[in-house]
Amino acid sequence: VGTGVASMITCSIEGSILNMGYVIAGESVSSGFKLQNNSLLPIKFSVILDSLSSARAQGQQQLPQFLSSPAQRTEVVGTQNLNGQSVFSVAPVKGVMDPGKTQDFTVTFSPDHESLYFSDRLQVVLFEKKISHQILLKGAAREHMMFVEGGDPLDVPVESLMVIPVFDPKHREASSRPGPPSPEAEELRPILVALDYVQFDTDTPAPPATRELQVGCIRTTQPSPKKTVEFSLDSVTSLQHKGFSIEPSRGSVERGQTKTISISWVPPADFDPDHPLMVSALLQLRGDVKETYKVIFVAQVVTGP
CATH class of the missing domain: 2.60.40.10 (Immunoglobulins)
Known part of the structure; x- marks a missing residue:
């Protein structure tokens, strides 16, 4: 049976x-x-x-x-x-x-x-x-009400036995000095976004390479004055000159919701296909605390089958 x-x-x-x-x-x-x-x-x-x-x-x-x-x-x-x-x-x-x-x-x-x-x-x-x-x-x-999902993995899928700070030693030294904290001493969480522009035919433009990031606001049972998470990405004009289109570059997310940041890339006219393009921008989230993510964009042209 x-x-x-x-x-x-x-x-x-x-x-x-x-x-x-x-x-x-x-x-x-x-x-x-x-x-x-x-x-x-x-x-x-x-x-x-x-x-x-x-x-x-x-x-x-x-x-x-x-x-x-x-x-x-x-x-x-x-x-x-x-x-x-x-x-x-x-x-x-x-x-x-x-x-x-x-x-x-x-x-x-x-x-x-x-x-x-x-x-x-x-x-x-x-x-x-x-x-x-x-x-x-x-x-x-x-620990806090915001999160960012997407990008390429930069760590292992389990915790190791030692906590490693994300910021580098010189930032850590600066933060230990007396006086007001330096903006550079803030911990930056890295996010890697790789984009492959697939070129099938040199005579026909290929569709843009696309990726997505998700910004979320976690629903909580604790009383909090903040009901939303606000986000903003800097260096948008500079990224546009390098072929990137990011929409939206700023906005807000309600509790229990997520918002999609759509990223697309088309190689600019002066792009060298032998050298991948690497640029970065800062993504700031403001909720119960402020968090800053360093988004690293790596874009390249690959030849289709």
Whole structure:
């Protein structure tokens, strides 16, 4: 019975990924999904998180993800809470689904510190032996109400064991001197945006190379005078002279919303195709604090097939 029933269970989550989005560290957010029993039999189920499974606890010690190659990374359990509590939880964890009935589940994401790499895997097990569904749980947490998504990865997908400051030593030295803080001492968070302009035919202009960044404002349960996140990108005129078009270059984002910054690039007339173009601009976000991102644009022309 257990072998034939798994295919008779349907799940409301498409793609087997439940992304909980961004949460303020120390707060929680919940999301639901449904399983439906389409068989003619009652089905006993249980829900197991990989982070809590005995098999993982008894497994052999493995290299940390940041020391292994991408091809070797099979671990789906990412960053976990520092307080020892599960960052993801699900209810109910067991029960019986009657024929034709639907079971509602609630997943709660409760991160206790800032990280972009919270993850776990939820497995639905039937009759204590047959796995019917596997759902990857993902989430991110920030100390402040704003975030920027997009660009190319500049770091590893887990935390290392040491905190490395983003700003360089001379900025750190300047910030330690007496007197008012220097604007240069502010921490700059880097974002890399690579654009490939694909040229198929030298006689016909190709469409612009395009990328996107997402600026978001996280919904919070804490009282705050700031209801929006404002953003602005500098050096827009200089970027336009180098073939870039960025829209919008400034704006505001309401709580719980995101806004897309569309970036396109067409090589200017004086562009040397043998040398990729690299320019940067500062993206400022103002919410409960001010954050500055250094957006590094790397553009090149590539020949199509």
